[in-house]
Amino acid sequence: MPAFVPQIPDGDNRERMVCADCGHVAYENPKIVVGSVVVSDSQVLLCRRAIEPRKGFWTLPAGYMELGETLQEGAAREALEEAGASIDIEGILGVFSIARIGQVQVIFRARFTEPARPAFAAGPESLEVGLFRWNEIPWDQLAFPSVHWALMAWHDVGAGALGAPAGNPSHDPRGVHRMAVSMASGSGESGL
Amino acid sequence: MPAFVPQIPDGDNRERMVCADCGHVAYENPKIVVGSVVVSDSQVLLCRRAIEPRKGFWTLPAGYMELGETLQEGAAREALEEAGASIDIEGILGVFSIARIGQVQVIFRARFTEPARPAFAAGPESLEVGLFRWNEIPWDQLAFPSVHWALMAWHDVGAGALGAPAGNPSHDPRGVHRMAVSMASGSGESGL
Numbered sequence: 181m182p183a184f185v186p187q188i189p190d191g192d193n194r195e196r197m198v199c200a201d202c203g204h205v206a207y208e209n210p211k212i213v214v215g216s217v218v219v220s221d222s223q224v225l226l227c228r229r230a231i232e233p234r235k236g237f238w239t240l241p242a243g244y245m246e247l248g249e250t251l252q253e254g255a256a257r258e259a260l261e262e263a264g265a266s267i268d269i270e271g272i273l274g275v276f277s278i279a280r281i282g283q284v285q286v287i288f289r290a291r292f293t294e295p296a297r298p299a300f301a302a303g304p305e306s307l308e309v310g311l312f313r314w315n316e317i318p319w320d321q322l323a324f325p326s327v328h329w330a331l332m333a334w335h336d337v338g339a340g341a342l343g344a345p346a347g348n349p350s351h352d353p354r355g356v357h358r359m360a361v362s363m364a365s366g367s368g369e370s371g372l
Numbered sequence: 373m374p375a376f377v378p379q380i381p382d383g384d385n386r387e388r389m390v391c392a393d394c395g396h397v398a399y400e401n402p403k404i405v406v407g408s409v410v411v412s413d414s415q416v417l418l419c420r421r422a423i424e425p426r427k428g429f430w431t432l433p434a435g436y437m438e439l440g441e442t443l444q445e446g447a448a449r450e451a452l453e454e455a456g457a458s459i460d461i462e463g464i465l466g467v468f469s470i471a472r473i474g475q476v477q478v479i480f481r482a483r484f485t486e487p488a489r490p491a492f493a494a495g496p497e498s499l500e501v502g503l504f505r506w507n508e509i510p511w512d513q514l515a516f517p518s519v520h521w522a523l524m525a526w527h528d529v530g531a532g533a534l535g536a537p538a539g540n541p542s543h544d545p546r547g548v549h550r551m552a553v554s555m556a557s558g559s560g561e562s563g564l
Contacts, residue, residue, distance in 0.1 A: 193453075209404065209438065210439060246386070246401065247400055249469075250471050250540070252469070253471075272537060275443065275467070277442035277444070279442050279445075284404055286467065344464065344534045
């Protein structure tokens with residue numbers, strides 16, 4: 181069994197988990213979630229989660245970025261894997277820090293590669309996938325606060341030219357940092 | 373000694389390194405580099421690297437984001453650690469994918485917290501730190517292509533309102549993906 185012990189490696193300034201046997205440093209860094217608000221004729225593509233956390237709730241096609249891909253490639257891969265959708269990335273809608281769970285989320289605005297025939301289908305991590313008009317979005321069934329933030333960012337810019345990305349809303353501290361128990365109980369943020 | 377073997381974990385769709393003893397999955401994901409173009413009176417703060425890679429070359433105050441912090445907090449921490457500079461983050465200048473080395477870089481525009489008295493000093497990872505006017509920037513002594521890209525993004529927007537972040541320039545594929553040997557030899561991208 182590998183035995184990791186907390187140590188400050190040479191040239192570093194904070195404790196990391198270091199293998200007592202071989203000296204391997206298990207650096208743990210924030211992970212990047214990439215996803216998209218995929219728009220078709222003023223409707224947005226949402227996926228109902230087939231997996232925990234937040235199984236049964238609605239989210240954007242999004243997931244962990246993998247080694248070897250760009251942000252845009254990762255977002256396109258997730259749309260294909262989770263929603264069977266071939267998309268073209270337009271630009272960044274929002275960049276969110278979810279420090280409580282060590283995540284950075286980069287959410288793009290995208291369109292279907294064949295806009296005239298928007299094709300989608302539930303992947304293994306989705307129960308169902310659908311296109312929603314703004315007033316049809318299941319607001320009380322969204323999986324994570326950041327889904328809400330990304331949809332608001334899309335609502336603000338619409339089909340117009342993308343400007344500075346939205347960040348964590350100043351009025352909504354959920355997920356940004358570890359919160360007091362009284363506040364944390366209201367948070368459903370756990371990943372995407 | 374821990375023995376990691378390539379395996380596809382349950383519910384996953386690609387090979388990861390899995391410990392043959394305990395089943396621990398060593399997920400490897402892209403890392404986030406956060407940094408800033410810190411501007412003072414049309415001058416930009418640059419650091420000459422005291423460490424490899426690219427020791428002796430000039431870079432922006434930037435480094436790996438740590439768990440528990442936001443992007444903005446990470447960028448401010450790096451400016452303090454590498455350049456002894458207390459800064460206020462203004463917004464995102466550029467978001468770059470350096471897939472060849474598994475990095476995403478988020479570079480902000482920032483100003484000194486006390487603009488009237490811009491204080492800075494070389495940290496342990498810097499040989500020297502200085503403020504440079506545009507025509508004084510040591511272009512042929514920059515450490516990484518992304519430093520060049522971020523400085524160009526700053527030049528494009530100047531002190532004006534920040535818009536859509538710059539991305540990897542279409543004319544400069546360095547670092548985006550693993551390149552053919554004939555091209556790779558021209559790349560100095562190795563990290564920040």
